[in-house]
């Protein structure tokens with residue numbers, strides 16, 4: 001990875017629960033990154049892949065011993081009740097007190113799991129995010145949505161629980177697999193589509209160096225996305241209004257992830273398809289220009305992300321999973337749709353027929 005900008009600090013403004021997001025290179029090994037945690041009892045969870053690369057410097061910086069660390073298997077299956085129980089048992093066995101802090105070192109899976117455990121352990125303790133994937137740095141480490149999956153639906157069990165501190169070390173992105181990097185890019189494209197037309201144009205121009213891990217551009221992406229998310233979360237922490245815009249593409253995406261049993265499709269890959277489907281429906285409604293939809297789909301494709309759902313998925317499969325979407329209100333599905341590039345809206349103003357037209361257009365086999 002090439003040159004980085006200096007450390008930048010953003011703030012998520014939530015009154016007494018406000019917290020900093022530190023973004024920079026080589027923060028992870030620097031004890032000063034964690035000054036808010038000094039003197040607090042700490043326990044850390046991570047996954048085996050991340051542990052192999054980054055656990056030693058974090059333990060040195062935080063003065064943690066082996067007994068303070070629990071490493072779990074990598075992958076979406078770790079966002080489960082079984083792992084919640086395992087982490088709770090481990091915290092109790094090691095007697096983490098209520099003034100202790102649970103540290104999450106890893107991607108969105110570890111962050112979502114740790115946040116949920118922290119929300120319920122002894123009725124709620126502090127937690128800290130050290131995100132190591134692009135997806136986690138631009139999205140999951142910020143905003144306090146925590147939770148696990150259920151066989152019937154993605155993130156169906158969880159809590160809003162904000163971290164106390166987020167440390168995003170950009171240097172960790174250099175060891176990410178290409179597939180995981182691209183998965184994070186889907187959420188980046190989402191931000192631009194839902195709320196920032198200039199950023200969308202910037203991404204069109206800078207995609208190639210970004211995917212080649214240009215440090216300055218990656219730093220800019222993480223900063224811009226976190227700034228946008230911090231602002232939205234500060235205004236609507238519990239998604240009673242505009243926070244739902246961050247769900248652009250996600251109703252379709254979660255249906256794909258649930259259908260495929262979690263893990264076969266990465267979250268960002270499913271989001272990429274969901275973005276294309278949201279564009280398609282928005283065009284059918286006459287809200288989004290066909291040319292703008294094509295620009296969005298072209299960017300998703302150029303980023304090496306999928307644009308169609310799994311070949312075995314039917315219109316009925318989508319309906320079944322979408323009924324359980326958390327944005328259903330008064331029995332009516334609400335979707336995030338596009339008015340233009342940079343302007344998304346939460347809407348139930350589509351007919352079942354139009355939605356079916358979009359689903360049929362994307363499903364390659366007939367309904368069962």
Ligand SMILES: NC(=O)c1ccc[n+]([C@@H]2O[C@H](COP(=O)([O-])OP(=O)(O)OC[C@H]3O[C@@H](n4cnc5c(N)ncnc54)[C@H](O)[C@@H]3O)[C@@H](O)[C@H]2O)c1
Pocket residue numbers: 047048049050053074075076079106107108109110112132133134135136139140141142143144145146155172173174175176177180183184267268
């Ligand atoms: N809470 C939220 O607001 C929010 C937002 C977006 C996504 N999510 C959730 O986040 C999860 C996906 O997160 P993810 O994409 O980070 O996946 P992940 O946590 O599974 O990490 C991806 C893979 O990369 C490995 N890895 C992590 N960091 C690495 C590094 N620096 N170098 C090499 N390998 C590394 C991991 O071991 C794992 O195998 C999904 O469950 C999704 O629902 C939550």
Ligand SMILES: O=C(O)C(=O)C[C@@H](O)[C@H](O)[C@H](O)COP(=O)(O)O
Pocket residue numbers: 139143145154155187239243244246247250326
């Ligand atoms: O932070 C949010 O709000 C989001 O919607 C961000 C999404 O990228 C993320 O995937 C989130 O976990 C989805 O939340 P859900 O409430 O639809 O499960």
Ligand SMILES: [Zn+2]
Pocket residue numbers: 139187250267271
């Ligand atoms: Zn997401």
